[in-house]
Amino acid sequence: MNDGPETPPTPFKYHLKLTPAQLKIIYTALHSLLDDFGHEEADVKAVIREVLDKLPDEHAIRAIQLDREVADKLAGRPGAAEPGSPDDPSPSAA
Secondary structure (H helix, E strand, O other): OOOOOOOOOOOOOOOOOOOHHHHHHHHHHHHHHHHHOOHHHHHHHHHHHHHHHHOOOHHHHHOOOHHHHHHHHHOOOOOOOOOOOOOOOOOOOO
16 A cells, blocks of 8 residues: 555545455456556556555455356355455455
């Protein structure tokens, strides 16, 4: 997580409840997006990095087994606990 200067307050803050599979997809998509921007989009890259800094680290994301999460959902099995629930063992994203 980033211990640098905080961003200025904004009128809106959003709280997302993501499953582990959704979190992994978001993390991967943001990294892909970051790689696609060039030097002229430094401001956009900075915002993407701010969002990535709020997510769990790479090791926690790699531990998410996307194929298992999706298979459990398709089969109607409870699988992983809902994010934020008392049974959720995964780190929360702030």
